[in-house]
Every structure is written in C-alpha cells, then in structure tokens.
Amino acid sequence: MARAAKATINLAALKQNYLLAKELAGGKQAAAIIKANAYGHGAVQVARYLSDVADAFGVACIEEAMELKDAGIEQPVALLEGFFTADELELVNEHKLITAVHSDWQVEAIASTTFDQPVTVWVKFDSGMHRLGFDADGFRQALQTLKELPQVGQLVAMTHYACADEVECEYTQQQLNKFLAVCADYDLPVCTANSAAILHWPETHGKNTCTDWVRPGIMLYGASPMDQNTENSQRLQTVMTLSSALIAVRELEPGEPIGYGRRFVTEQPTRVGVVAMGYADGYPRHAKDGTPVAVNDKMTRIIGKVSMDMMTVDLTDLPDAQIGDPVELWGEQVDVNDVASCADTIAYTLYTGITRRVPLVYKS
Known part of the structure; x- marks a missing residue:
C-alpha cells in the first residue's frame, strides 16, 4: 500500500482492558460490547481475539450478530436493542442469541413464536435514561408474562445509566436505587454497569452488589468515558x-x-x-x-x-x-x-x- 494512512489495533491492550473490566467488577460476567464494528476496531477480529476470555458479546442489531455467527464466533451474543421485527426471532432461535426486550410488542412477538429451546431474555427497565425500557409497572407486567412463557428460559433484569461518566453526578445513584427497588421482589440475575459505571461506580457492580453481568464498551478500546481522569481510567491501555x-x-x-x-x-x-x-x-x-x-x-x-x-x-x-x-x-x-x-x-x-x-x- 502506497498511502501511509492506517489504524493499528493493539489486540493485547484490548484484552487487558477487558480483563480490567472483569477485575473491577469483582469477576462478574462481562459482555464485551462490539457493536458498530467494535467501535471501528473490527468486530470479527476483536471477537476472535477475546474468544478465550469473553463471557459474551453485545451488539446493536441482528446484522451485527449474524456477522459474528457467520464468522464462527461461539460465545453468546446479546442483541442490546432486542429484535426490530418479529421475523428476526427465527435467527434468534437458530443461533441461540440473547435478546433484550424493552416494549410490549416484543413480549407479544415472543409469545407468538415457537423456539427449538427457550430463549434468554434481558428485560430492560427505564431507570431514568428515558430512551428504551419499561416503567416500573410495565417492567413488572413484562416479567410476569415472560416468566409464564415456555418460550423463555433465563430472565435477566437490565438498565442503563445516563450520567455515569460524570464523576460528581448523583443521578447514577438515583437510577441504581430505582432499579434495585423494582428488582427487589424478583430473584433475577442483573445486567448493569456500562464502562463509566465499571470505572467509577462500584456500587453498581461490586462484590457485594446483586449484579451478575457488566457491559464494558468504550473502555475496551482504551478511551476513558469519564469527564475527568480517575485512578481506574488511567489504567486503560491504548488500543x-x-x-x-x-x-x-x-x-x-x-x-x-x-x-x-x-x-x-x-x-x-x-x-x-x-x-x-x-x-x-x-x-x-x-x-x-x-x-x-x-x-x-x-x-x-x-x-x-x-x-x-x-x-x-x-x-x-x-x-x-x-x-x-x-x-x-x-x-x-x-x-x-x-x-x-x-x-x-x-x-x-x-x-x-x-x-x-x-x-x-x-x-x-
């Protein structure tokens, strides 16, 4: 190649950043977020390199999931926004994908679909981001409906933080409190803590929390999401x-x-x-x-x-x-x-x- 422009990807640094996320989360399961072509780093190559350590991968849509499955990636793959149309459930079934559910129509679509084996569903609660997810009553109703469906296997409760990158902001704790309150009546695994929460808010994922899954994204690639440097963000390695x-x-x-x-x-x-x-x-x-x-x-x-x-x-x-x-x-x-x-x-x-x-x- 004559033109010198290139992006060099340090895969060893990528793996160390994933292991840092696991360490900070007290060894909890971590879904490596590789949506948007692994944030521009190459989803298939990243997934292959992390395949010996990653518990799962997270993507935004079925097309991204299929790119991984077509490349032979065997780890569980989670659709973080769920499925966009009911016919995508055929691929969810075939490839044993994890699907998020954030709307009533998705619950109804699952209820109307036959699966070879029960599907794992991450049910999203809107704790204050106000983007996707059920309110408290809708969350409880969705859980009750999904628990009774033979099509559904494991249920996981999830939420997303709006301001975890702001070191001094109290809103993350408020969101966490809402989430814990709505989950209190259910014995469910919990998926919470994005990169910023992993780096700075141990109450969202620490050893003594109810969290079972964390979702490291931008931190995998060595960039800090924080609004100021922290002890943990300075441990990230450039990728x-x-x-x-x-x-x-x-x-x-x-x-x-x-x-x-x-x-x-x-x-x-x-x-x-x-x-x-x-x-x-x-x-x-x-x-x-x-x-x-x-x-x-x-x-x-x-x-x-x-x-x-x-x-x-x-x-x-x-x-x-x-x-x-x-x-x-x-x-x-x-x-x-x-x-x-x-x-x-x-x-x-x-x-x-x-x-x-x-x-x-x-x-x-």
Whole structure:
C-alpha cells in the first residue's frame, strides 16, 4: 500500500482492558460490547481475539450478530436493542442469541413464536435514561408474562445509566436505587454497569452488589468515558493508533493563509507539513487549529482546516521533519480524548468514524 494512512489495533491492550473490566467488577460476567464494528476496531477480529476470555458479546442489531455467527464466533451474543421485527426471532432461535426486550410488542412477538429451546431474555427497565425500557409497572407486567412463557428460559433484569461518566453526578445513584427497588421482589440475575459505571461506580457492580453481568464498551478500546481522569481510567491501555505520514513540506512567510477558508494565517515564518489524512478517512473536519498531532514522536499541532484527503501541521519547531516521516493522529502519544475535545465531540465518534479507506492493521 502506497498511502501511509492506517489504524493499528493493539489486540493485547484490548484484552487487558477487558480483563480490567472483569477485575473491577469483582469477576462478574462481562459482555464485551462490539457493536458498530467494535467501535471501528473490527468486530470479527476483536471477537476472535477475546474468544478465550469473553463471557459474551453485545451488539446493536441482528446484522451485527449474524456477522459474528457467520464468522464462527461461539460465545453468546446479546442483541442490546432486542429484535426490530418479529421475523428476526427465527435467527434468534437458530443461533441461540440473547435478546433484550424493552416494549410490549416484543413480549407479544415472543409469545407468538415457537423456539427449538427457550430463549434468554434481558428485560430492560427505564431507570431514568428515558430512551428504551419499561416503567416500573410495565417492567413488572413484562416479567410476569415472560416468566409464564415456555418460550423463555433465563430472565435477566437490565438498565442503563445516563450520567455515569460524570464523576460528581448523583443521578447514577438515583437510577441504581430505582432499579434495585423494582428488582427487589424478583430473584433475577442483573445486567448493569456500562464502562463509566465499571470505572467509577462500584456500587453498581461490586462484590457485594446483586449484579451478575457488566457491559464494558468504550473502555475496551482504551478511551476513558469519564469527564475527568480517575485512578481506574488511567489504567486503560491504548488500543488504536491512527497514523499516516508527511507527503509535502513547505516554508511560508508571515501573513500567508493555509487551507480552505484561510482560517489560519501565519504570524511568523512557518514551516508547514502536509499529512495524508483527512475527513474522508474519518478524521474530524471541524478539528480546531491547535489540535495535537505527533510528527516523528514530537508533539505539534494542526494549522488550517482539515480537508478531504489531507491536513496541514506546524513544523516550525521541527526543522528535521521531512517527507515520509510518520505522523500520529491519535494513539500512544496523542490522547484520542484530547483530539475529540478539540473537535467538540467524543472519542466514540472518532473511532466509529474511521472509513474503509483506512486499513486496520492488527498486532498482538
């Protein structure tokens, strides 16, 4: 491949992050969340590498589940949003998928379907996210109906936290209290704690809680979801390094504009490097001047707007940088959260936005 742009995936770091989630959850079962092509890291490759340690995998939809099953993944796969149409239950049955249930019509669809063996159902309670899930009365009614169905095997209660990434926010505890209250009358396994809750809210998953399952997502990929660094978030290992190379170097006098819209104008003699990376690769177009990058392992910054295939960086303090030198856009040196902050977004969007033009290169 002539073009240098690539995303290198450190699979050993990925596994360590999964094992960290297990450790922090006191050894509880952990469903590795690999929806959205494993947050841009390659779902099949990630699942295969975690297959010797992962208790289950979580995906968003039947298409993602089938990609794993067609690739020979044998671990249980959970449909976190459940099935979207009743005819998907044929595949749930055939491949022994776990399905979430969050609406009455899904309960009715299961009741109207014949299964070769009972299906495992994760019943979602809306504890305050107000996205998917039953309210308290609907949750109790769904559980009662599902318990009486021969089509249903194990039932698991689940919920999702809206603000677990906010270290000082009390809303997570309020959600947990609501969830525990509605579950108190049922002897059911519980699935709770996303990455942020695993990292910072031990009451949602610790050894002395009722939790049986946790759901690590973004933390698997080495990015912290927290609004500030914590002791546990600093233990995460970087998984993806997005890199490319310099393809041109030029010298500009003071007062010269760079890039579309002339957003950046030089204030002094400036050495400019052009990098083979742009928004068609998934790098954010709206990254601000000053967004960090590393050239030859030395930190510098973006100057000028990111274009479709290229971006420009400041080499003024890097007089030895030359065409062909490596550039890290995020990874071991450049924190993906810092890049996300400079683009007014989050690491999730950066990872999932990597396009097919960027090859994924795996190392273990």
